[in-house]
Amino acid sequence: xxxDFSEEQKLLRTTAxxxxxxxxxxxxxxxxxxxxxxxxxxxWAGAAEMGWLGAVIPEEWGGAxxxxxxxxxxAEELGRALAPIPFGTSATVADAILLAGTEEQKRRxxxxxxxxxxxxxxxxxxxxxxxxxESVRATQGRDGTLSGTKIGAPDGAAANLAxxxxxxxxxxxxxxxxxxxxxxxxxxxxxxxxxPTARLSFDGTPAEPLGTGEQDxxxxxxxxxxxxxxxxxxxxxxxxxxxxxxxxxxxxxxYAFGRPIGSFQAIKHRMxxxxxxxxxxxxxxxxxxxxxxxxxxxxxxxxxxxxxxATEACNEASAEMVQLFGGAGFTWELDCHLFYRRAQNLALxxxxxxxxxxxxxxxLDTGSAPGAGLRTExxxxxx
Amino acid sequence: MDFTDTPAEASxxxxxxxxxxxxxxxxxxxxxxxxxxxGEDPAAVxxxxxWQALKFDHGWxxxxxxxxxxxxxxxxxxxxxxxxxELRFRTPVNIFSIGIGMLGPTLMKHGTGEQKRRHLxxxxxxxxxxxxxxxxxxxxxDVAGLLTxxxxxxxxxxxxxxxxxxxxxxxxxWGVVIARTDPDVPKHQGLTCFIxxxxxxxxxxxxxxxxxxxxxxxxxxxxxxxxxDENRLGDVDGGWRVAITILMxxxxxxxxxxxxxxxxxxxxxxxxxxxxxxxxxxxxxAVRARIADFHVRTAGLRxxxxxTLTALSRGETxxxxxxxxxxxxxxxxxxxxxxxxxxxGPAGAAMDAAYGAxxxxxxxxxxxxxxxxxxxxxxxxxxxxxxxxxxxxVDKELPFSAMRRNRA
Numbered sequence: 010x011x012x013d014f015s016e017e018q019k020l021l022r023t024t025a026x027x028x029x030x031x032x033x034x035x036x037x038x039x040x041x042x043x044x045x046x047x048x049x050x051x052x053w054a055g056a057a058e059m060g061w062l063g064a065v066i067p068e069e070w071g072g073a074x075x076x077x078x079x080x081x082x083x084a085e086e087l088g089r090a091l092a093p094i095p096f097g098t099s100a101t102v103a104d105a106i107l108l109a110g111t112e113e114q115k116r117r118x119x120x121x122x123x124x125x126x127x128x129x130x131x132x133x134x135x136x137x138x139x140x141x142x143e144s145v146r147a148t149q150g151r152d153g154t155l156s157g158t159k160i161g162a163p164d165g166a167a168a169n170l171a172x173x174x175x176x177x178x179x180x181x182x183x184x185x186x187x188x189x190x191x192x193x194x195x196x197x198x199x200x201x202x203x204x205p206t207a208r209l210s211f212d213g214t215p216a217e218p219l220g221t222g223e224q225d226x227x228x229x230x231x232x233x234x235x236x237x238x239x240x241x242x243x244x245x246x247x248x249x250x251x252x253x254x255x256x257x258x259x260x261x262x263x264y265a266f267g268r269p270i271g272s273f274q275a276i277k278h279r280m281x282x283x284x285x286x287x288x289x290x291x292x293x294x295x296x297x298x299x300x301x302x303x304x305x306x307x308x309x310x311x312x313x314x315x316x317x318x319a320t321e322a323c324n325e326a327s328a329e330m331v332q333l334f335g336g337a338g339f340t341w342e343l344d345c346h347l348f349y350r351r352a353q354n355l356a357l358x359x360x361x362x363x364x365x366x367x368x369x370x371x372x373l374d375t376g377s378a379p380g381a382g383l384r385t386e387x388x389x390x391x392x
Numbered sequence: 393m394d395f396t397d398t399p400a401e402a403s404x405x406x407x408x409x410x411x412x413x414x415x416x417x418x419x420x421x422x423x424x425x426x427x428x429x430x431g432e433d434p435a436a437v438x439x440x441x442x443w444q445a446l447k448f449d450h451g452w453x454x455x456x457x458x459x460x461x462x463x464x465x466x467x468x469x470x471x472x473x474x475x476x477x478e479l480r481f482r483t484p485v486n487i488f489s490i491g492i493g494m495l496g497p498t499l500m501k502h503g504t505g506e507q508k509r510r511h512l513x514x515x516x517x518x519x520x521x522x523x524x525x526x527x528x529x530x531x532x533x534d535v536a537g538l539l540t541x542x543x544x545x546x547x548x549x550x551x552x553x554x555x556x557x558x559x560x561x562x563x564x565x566w567g568v569v570i571a572r573t574d575p576d577v578p579k580h581q582g583l584t585c586f587i588x589x590x591x592x593x594x595x596x597x598x599x600x601x602x603x604x605x606x607x608x609x610x611x612x613x614x615x616x617x618x619x620x621d622e623n624r625l626g627d628v629d630g631g632w633r634v635a636i637t638i639l640m641x642x643x644x645x646x647x648x649x650x651x652x653x654x655x656x657x658x659x660x661x662x663x664x665x666x667x668x669x670x671x672x673x674x675x676x677x678a679v680r681a682r683i684a685d686f687h688v689r690t691a692g693l694r695x696x697x698x699x700t701l702t703a704l705s706r707g708e709t710x711x712x713x714x715x716x717x718x719x720x721x722x723x724x725x726x727x728x729x730x731x732x733x734x735x736x737g738p739a740g741a742a743m744d745a746a747y748g749a750x751x752x753x754x755x756x757x758x759x760x761x762x763x764x765x766x767x768x769x770x771x772x773x774x775x776x777x778x779x780x781x782x783x784x785x786v787d788k789e790l791p792f793s794a795m796r797r798n799r800a
Contacts, residue, residue: 012698277774289692366684
């Protein structure tokens with residue numbers, strides 16, 4: 010039994026943590042939040058230099074050729090640092106090209122993702138609510154151009170390439186890649202201005218189909234989102250863990266009624282519950298990383314489970330952080346709101362928790378992966 | 393990341409499996425391994441003892457015990473592998489976990505040479521079964537507030553009082569009891585442990601009838617029970633240190649099927665069958681959300697066990713973080729069983745063997761109390777994992793006799 014990351018992977022994580030402690034203190038997220046910037050250009054350039062942006066891109070296209078386990082660990086560390094860069098979202102668009110792009114597209118586009126010149130976003134939602142096939146109105150004409158408006162595009166304000174869900178002239182769903190510019194991209198007034206979303210307007214905008222366009226777009230999108238959810242769950246886990254660690258320091262340092270507030274059972278029981286939530290999320294994330302790395306048929310269930318667990322842990326840890334810091338926690342000066350904002354931003358980006366809960370039960374119900382995730386014992390030990 | 397054994401683990405597993413194949417049969421697919429012992433059937437006790445003796449004679453008992461006490465001096469990972477394999481076979485219920493798992497190691501640490509010689513080998517072979525007598529009607533979470541008295545009388549001690557939540561007193565030969573030997577010092581300082589012959593005059597065992605109708609545990613009454621001083625375990629008034637050793641050995645049953653019983657898969661089957669407000673219950677989004685959360689926790693605990701096994705496999709010792717299994721798992725089972733009953737509508741008011749939700753629901757409250765209440769588990773995590781300070785206590789310096797407490 011070795012349900013843990015390898016020594017090389019852990020070394021990569023340590024390197025990432027050291028680098029981010031130096032280059033990305035919480036003040037960096039705050040500086041983006043308080044400015045008009047869409048991201049930290051310096052940290053983005055640094056992430057490219059460290060090889061993180063091309064983590065899963067093969068070396069022939071300028072990447073580092075790591076696996077998804079490494080990608081997940083980098084995401085966890087970036088989450089811990091509240092890094093104000095569009096790492097996970099952009100990696101998802103690169104992953105889409107890797108999975109479904111033509112050889113020509115991979116050759117032409119992936120190097121840019123590894124260098125950081127290309128920054129991807131997901132253009133899915135058009136109105137309030139869960140994104141479903143019937144909610145897609147954007148169209149791709151016979152000449153390939155896109156028309157329509159997308160909202161809440163994650164990290165959209167920083168992006169220059171969008172993966173767009175649209176309909177072709179026959180009404181079938183398609184996934185297309187469209188370059189973005191200041192004309193098509195408007196930053197939204199985001200709940201988390203350290204990672205602002207955008208409204209994307211297409212009006213006869215040139216675009217190309219992702220891959221040959223033969224694959225069913227909805228099935229491909231679900232697969233992409235499952236894979237993205239695993240990576241994002243690690244980012245949420247990192248954010249949740251940092252919020253929790255800072256809260257623990259606070260309840261040890263803060264005195265009231267003559268004793269540290271962490272000695273009151275009313276407080277420590279909440280901390281114990283948060284800890285349990287975090288551990289449940291961490292264990293589910295690890296399993297999902299295993300399923301993603303091994304392309305296990307149980308990936309959809311594992312991804313839904315990790316996503317729900319990490320979203321809950323991150324939302325709870327950041328919300329409790331504000332409360333346990335007391336009145337000071339509600340001030341602009343303290344960092345609690347950075348966590349509170351980021352947690353919600355990450356929770357919405359790939360679809361809300363309710364959607365993932367619903368899909369999780371679909372996996373259990375229809376057995377999209379028979380037995381997977383329901384195992385009572387490790388797979389290999391069952392023989 | 394992989395879920396395979398190391399070569400050494402695989403070879404140990406093969407040896408364990410070969411022994412089990414030779415001496416018993418594999419469980420049929422879907423057949424449950426034996427549950428906890430709740431009967432008083434003497435034949436079942438003898439079967440358990442026979443199986444333990446066979447394991448002992450072939451070197452498959454007390455794997456983690458030192459060789460000088462009849463064990464094999466192996467690590468916890470080997471014990472886990474053995475447990476996993478044994479669970480695949482049709483074997484009698486295990487009635488030795490309190491003795492071999494908790495009391496044996498305590499005897500090794502605090503017992504006299506004579507006590508170890510007299511008891512450990514017989515305990516290891518299952519020839520003599522042991523039980524623990526700690527909790528009292530007036531001392532549960534605060535077990536150091538116990539009232540059972542032990543008074544010196546010549547070469548003997550005389551024990552009077554009542555113990556409760558005891559497992560196995562009616563078939564055990566020996567028990568470890570903790571009693572108050574000095575009421576005029578603070579509560580932790582006046583306690584002493586004793587090894588008690590459960591056949592002694594003055595001991596009366598009465599089964600407790602639980603709220604679910606079951607009864608696997610007892611009240612045990614001590615009325616002038618004489619215990620020779622040579623059976624004292626540890627120092628006079630040093631009983632709390634002994635008790636701590638026992639409680640430290642009360643580990644999560646790693647490798648066992650911790651979350652067996654009514655679970656998310658049963659809920660999915662049931663919700664597919666039962667009618668909901670619109671269509672089947674499985675189409676009800678509120679039901680779906682609850683099942684999803686139950687699955688997240690169930691899977692999370694399972695994968696947390698994988699992480700623990702990984703630590704064991706590397707020779708690390710898992711610590712108090714294992715408390716989350718009980719803290720999360722026990723209320724989870726209760727909530728899952730409650731949804732199972734609820735989904736059946738008015739029909740759920742009748743006991744139903746098909747899904748077993750009603751019996752799981754009736755048994756569930758006990759699991760949130762046994763071995764530490766939810767609140768005790770939270771304190772363990774907060775204090776021992778997170779390092780948060782303990783609550784100030786009013787009874788720390790006060791002599792026990794001057795302390796406000798429950799009536800006997």
